[in-house]
Amino acid sequence: MAIISRGFHGRRPPVGTKLPPGQYETTGFPVLSAGPTPRVKRDEWELSVRTETGEQRTWDWAGLTALPVESPTVDLHCVTKWSKFGTEWRGVSLDTLLADVATAAKYALVRSYGGYTTNIPLDDLVDGKAWIAYGYDGGDLAPEHGGPARLLVPHLYLWKSAKWVREIELRVSDQPGFWEGAGYHNYGDPWREQRYQGD
Numbered sequence: 173m174a175i176i177s178r179g180f181h182g183r184r185p186p187v188g189t190k191l192p193p194g195q196y197e198t199t200g201f202p203v204l205s206a207g208p209t210p211r212v213k214r215d216e217w218e219l220s221v222r223t224e225t226g227e228q229r230t231w232d233w234a235g236l237t238a239l240p241v242e243s244p245t246v247d248l249h250c251v252t253k254w255s256k257f258g259t260e261w262r263g264v265s266l267d268t269l270l271a272d273v274a275t276a277a278k279y280a281l282v283r284s285y286g287g288y289t290t291n292i293p294l295d296d297l298v299d300g301k302a303w304i305a306y307g308y309d310g311g312d313l314a315p316e317h318g319g320p321a322r323l324l325v326p327h328l329y330l331w332k333s334a335k336w337v338r339e340i341e342l343r344v345s346d347q348p349g350f351w352e353g354a355g356y357h358n359y360g361d362p363w364r365e366q367r368y369q370g371d
């Protein structure tokens with residue numbers, strides 16, 4: 173019988189691995205921010221969803237935290253190659269936020285306090301795949317990690333998980349966000365190693 177190499181050759185990771193190609197595991201929680209941490213007080217914080225017809229829904233802190241809370245435990249994958257397993261969050265599912273929103277949009281452009289933006293297909297924000305997270309590891313979400321609240325879309329590279337989230341604009345046409353417009357991949361699937369345009 174031939175000797176079979178079980179080495180890691182293709183782009184397809186071994187079945188059962190939690191580590192996408194090119195990533196390494198860290199137990200720390202690095203902070204990656206393109207600018208200074210915006211200090212948004214909870215009593216001034218608001219999140220809006222705006223549709224392609226201009227309809228807008230806005231939640232303040234009391235409104236957000238009155239919604240049903242979920243406690244997802246997820247793995248995080250940053251394009252700078254660290255992955256962190258089993259992170260524990262508290263937040264509101266995007267399914268809950270979007271339940272009463274009528275839209276034919278296919279894309280979302282997410283805007284943060286401080287000016288950061290990122291674009292995500294609307295399909296990737298629904299069906300239990302994304303949250304507005306305001307709790308982390310049993311406590312409040314720290315400002316440097318996006319508190320008061322951030323988007324959490326763990327099946328995509330972590331740059332899609334906009335910290336200090338302020339607005340979700342639902343759009344008929346796609347529009348690149350901050351990193352997507354700077355050469356990063358438009359979609360950013362860590363399992364297909366979609367780091368940069370052309371990957």
Ligand SMILES: Nc1nc2c(c(=O)[nH]1)N[C@H]1C(S)=C(S)[C@@H](COP(=O)(O)O)O[C@H]1N2
Pocket residue numbers: 201202203204205206207250251284285286288316317318330331332333334335336
């Ligand atoms: N508003 C905002 N959100 C952001 C960023 C940012 O610079 N500003 N950086 C992104 C990137 S590149 C990563 S890897 C994660 C880092 O999240 P963390 O600092 O909590 O680890 O936030 C993402 N969300």
Ligand SMILES: [Mo]
Pocket residue numbers: 204250251252330331
């Ligand atoms: Mo990142």
